[in-house]
Amino acid sequence: MVERLAESATEGGGKVSIVDCDIHNAVPSPESLKPYLSTRWQEHQEMIGPRYRHGFTQGDPYPRGNPNAARLDAWPPSGLPPGSDLAFMREQLLDALDIEYGILNCLDKVGEQLNEEYAAALARAVNDWQIAEWLEKEPRLRASIVVPYENADFAAAEIERVSDHPGFVQILLLVRTREPLGRRKYWRMYEAAQQYGLPVGIHFGGMGGNPITSSGWPSYYIEDHTTMSQAFQSQVISLVSEGVLERFPDLRVVMIEGGFAWLPPLMWRLDKHWKRLRDEVPHLKRLPSEYVKEHIWLTTQPMEEPTNPKHLLQVIEHLGSEEKLMFSTDYPHWDYDDPNRAFPIRLPPDLKQKIFSENAHALYRFEAGE
Amino acid sequence: MVERLAESATEGGGKVSIVDCDIHNAVPSPESLKPYLSTRWQEHQEMIGPRYRHGFTQGDPYPRGNPNAARLDAWPPSGLPPGSDLAFMREQLLDALDIEYGILNCLDKVGEQLNEEYAAALARAVNDWQIAEWLEKEPRLRASIVVPYENADFAAAEIERVSDHPGFVQILLLVRTREPLGRRKYWRMYEAAQQYGLPVGIHFGGMGGNPITSSGWPSYYIEDHTTMSQAFQSQVISLVSEGVLERFPDLRVVMIEGGFAWLPPLMWRLDKHWKRLRDEVPHLKRLPSEYVKEHIWLTTQPMEEPTNPKHLLQVIEHLGSEEKLMFSTDYPHWDYDDPNRAFPIRLPPDLKQKIFSENAHALYRFEAGE
Numbered sequence: 001m002v003e004r005l006a007e008s009a010t011e012g013g014g015k016v017s018i019v020d021c022d023i024h025n026a027v028p029s030p031e032s033l034k035p036y037l038s039t040r041w042q043e044h045q046e047m048i049g050p051r052y053r054h055g056f057t058q059g060d061p062y063p064r065g066n067p068n069a070a071r072l073d074a075w076p077p078s079g080l081p082p083g084s085d086l087a088f089m090r091e092q093l094l095d096a097l098d099i100e101y102g103i104l105n106c107l108d109k110v111g112e113q114l115n116e117e118y119a120a121a122l123a124r125a126v127n128d129w130q131i132a133e134w135l136e137k138e139p140r141l142r143a144s145i146v147v148p149y150e151n152a153d154f155a156a157a158e159i160e161r162v163s164d165h166p167g168f169v170q171i172l173l174l175v176r177t178r179e180p181l182g183r184r185k186y187w188r189m190y191e192a193a194q195q196y197g198l199p200v201g202i203h204f205g206g207m208g209g210n211p212i213t214s215s216g217w218p219s220y221y222i223e224d225h226t227t228m229s230q231a232f233q234s235q236v237i238s239l240v241s242e243g244v245l246e247r248f249p250d251l252r253v254v255m256i257e258g259g260f261a262w263l264p265p266l267m268w269r270l271d272k273h274w275k276r277l278r279d280e281v282p283h284l285k286r287l288p289s290e291y292v293k294e295h296i297w298l299t300t301q302p303m304e305e306p307t308n309p310k311h312l313l314q315v316i317e318h319l320g321s322e323e324k325l326m327f328s329t330d331y332p333h334w335d336y337d338d339p340n341r342a343f344p345i346r347l348p349p350d351l352k353q354k355i356f357s358e359n360a361h362a363l364y365r366f367e368a369g370e
Numbered sequence: 371m372v373e374r375l376a377e378s379a380t381e382g383g384g385k386v387s388i389v390d391c392d393i394h395n396a397v398p399s400p401e402s403l404k405p406y407l408s409t410r411w412q413e414h415q416e417m418i419g420p421r422y423r424h425g426f427t428q429g430d431p432y433p434r435g436n437p438n439a440a441r442l443d444a445w446p447p448s449g450l451p452p453g454s455d456l457a458f459m460r461e462q463l464l465d466a467l468d469i470e471y472g473i474l475n476c477l478d479k480v481g482e483q484l485n486e487e488y489a490a491a492l493a494r495a496v497n498d499w500q501i502a503e504w505l506e507k508e509p510r511l512r513a514s515i516v517v518p519y520e521n522a523d524f525a526a527a528e529i530e531r532v533s534d535h536p537g538f539v540q541i542l543l544l545v546r547t548r549e550p551l552g553r554r555k556y557w558r559m560y561e562a563a564q565q566y567g568l569p570v571g572i573h574f575g576g577m578g579g580n581p582i583t584s585s586g587w588p589s590y591y592i593e594d595h596t597t598m599s600q601a602f603q604s605q606v607i608s609l610v611s612e613g614v615l616e617r618f619p620d621l622r623v624v625m626i627e628g629g630f631a632w633l634p635p636l637m638w639r640l641d642k643h644w645k646r647l648r649d650e651v652p653h654l655k656r657l658p659s660e661y662v663k664e665h666i667w668l669t670t671q672p673m674e675e676p677t678n679p680k681h682l683l684q685v686i687e688h689l690g691s692e693e694k695l696m697f698s699t700d701y702p703h704w705d706y707d708d709p710n711r712a713f714p715i716r717l718p719p720d721l722k723q724k725i726f727s728e729n730a731h732a733l734y735r736f737e738a739g740e
Contacts, residue, residue, distance in 0.1 A: 043649060210586050211580050213580070215547045217549075219612060222611055222647040223608060226639050234588070234600065237597055241589070262632060262635045268631060318676065
């Protein structure tokens with residue numbers, strides 16, 4: 001506080017009127033503005049609300065009309081938030097749909113903390129909590145190790161710390177990282193993943209600091225959500241081009257909640273360019289698509305829904321492998337896929353078996369950990 | 371220059387030794403470092419050379435092993451740069467391949483100038499030069515109007531200024547713009563495009579200021595080049611989501627040198643999200659894919675080359691229209707497509723006719739301008 005000077009504006013013979021040129025009045029809550037908004041924008045505020053330039057994960061998850069980005073029926077009677085009540089998850093998901101194994105991907109944003117030591121501490125806490133509250137209590141569940149992935153040394157240390165727990169079957173990152181995931185700063189983490197035989201799961205979301213398009217921030221949430229598949233495309237291109245999949249030949253990577261129909265055109269484009277530009281990336285010994293087909297898995301939700309459902313089977317054929325696609329619900333989120341209704345077309349029985357079960361069994365080796 | 375003081379460091383009784391803590395020595399040319407680089411990096415320097423964070427178009431075009439990004443045989447005997455000598459272009463392209471009409475897309479970066487008035491002046495100069503040196507001299511050529519597209523008022527003025535010349539059949543932008551192209555700052559330009567019946571061509575390249583991936587800058591040129599198709603994806607999503615294609619019902623947009631196989635999965639994803647999130651974008655009256663199929667054209671180069679060439683016909687079927695794909699060579703650039711070898715599979719005759727000629731005739735209405 002400034003020491004009071006002898007001269008005062010409001011006292012004494014030299015009293016003057018005062019103009020204050022900066023006072024901050026506050027909107028007490030978004031609801032206060034409701035009477036001043038047209039119905040159109042009242043509805044928008046309820047469904048979407050504010051979005052800022054750095055905002056995909058800054059504020060509430062979207063859409064706001066589904067709080068916590070959850071199905072409206074996924075709020076447990078206990079009053080806990082969706083996805084946090086094991087008993088209710090058993091009832092609503094595991095029992096109701098007769099799930100043999102389910103992979104928990106806890107989206108707590110430990111990897112995005114700017115203080116990396118705090119990120120590491122949070123990761124340890126989340127993983128120990130997962131062991132105590134989930135893995136030890138429910139044999140059908142497996143979990144991904146949450147890691148402070150922007151510091152690969154810290155991430156590797158956390159992988160090493162908990163990898164001997166048989167409930168952990170994967171390492172979890174969010175797709176919008178600070179740098180493309182093929183870059184060297186992340187390699188120590190892949191080395192640990194390979195050493196402990198754990199796939200690296202890359203999930204929808206995150207906020208690395210750059211806009212989601214190369215032309216900056218889009219206006220609408222539907223654009224964020226649709227464009228997210230491009231964040232996955234960039235990561236596949238980076239992991240291949242940097243030679244991560246050559247240098248870590250046992251590394252397995254899972255693209256989670258990013259779709260899959262974009263992958264064939266990406267492989268074709270990358271193969272074509274590699275034929276002309278391979279001298280730039282002499283660490284690649286094979287066609288880019290061969291690395292992709294060998295090392296990259298994908299989950300099904302949100303299911304691709306071609307205008308003509310028959311095209312879905314063609315796209316799966318274009319993937320060049322039936323072994324890499326794995327079913328997921330995204331429970332408890334609003335755009336959840338029900339296993340009985342997810343596919344817009346009847347799958348051949350062999351393919352169905354692979355997508356719903358066999359491919360995940362082969363990747364995660366559930367029995368080995370029991 | 372600082373006035374010389376009475377005290378001097380190098381003279382008189384108080385003479386002292388001098389330490390200068392900042393002197394800049396200069397590498398006279400990249401070649402000077404050649405003896406100090408291993409063969410591996412000498413070759414890299416010749417083919418790719420320096421790439422910086424903001425670099426896709428900052429320095430030389432890539433790959434450097436193809437100066438001016440051109441085919442090595444595209445340098446005319448006149449000594450002019452590739453693509454700048456009409457006589458040689460006639461001989462090497464128009465005559466040699468019996469081209470009926472060719473669209474000039476001059477990539478001079480007028481739209482990227484930070485000084486918008488200078489950008490507008492450059493656009494006028496390039497367009498007048500195109501009229502004088504190209505359109506008036508060669509009846510097989512048509513051209514795109516170069517515009518200062520980051521200022522839509524200036525762009526609209528330039529469109530209005532030259533649109534009565536029958537040689538101009540399109541407006542040209544580069545795909546990496548400052549903001550997503552659906553945003554309002556560009557609408558005045560679309561209004562002019564619609565008013566004068568000119569398609570908006572969006573071409574590979576540009577540098578709007580953001581990295582090409584949402585996780586920042588990739589290490590390799592092959593990544594820039596492969597990722598560029600995602601810049602196109604973002605622009606389609608933006609043009610649809612912002613309602614540009616609803617508000618300007620006669621607007622026609624051409625994606626040039628961005629590929630096309632990524633479009634079906636994008637339409638499927640956007641349609642699916644729109645079914646859940648349509649309240650956010652009430653200005654859209656139809657399925658997103660319907661706007662795309664009606665308003666978006668695509669050129670073929672660089673041709674998509676599926677591992678199994680038969681899949682190319684399936685992808686064209688997935689586009690939902692045979693009327694929107696148009697052949698292009700990208701002459702004189704290094705990754706040029708020869709019309710006799712571009713397609714990896716034999717096309718049905720009707721489809722071939724459409725892609726090589728009819729679709730462009732329908733879009734550009736060449737005869738109308740003669």
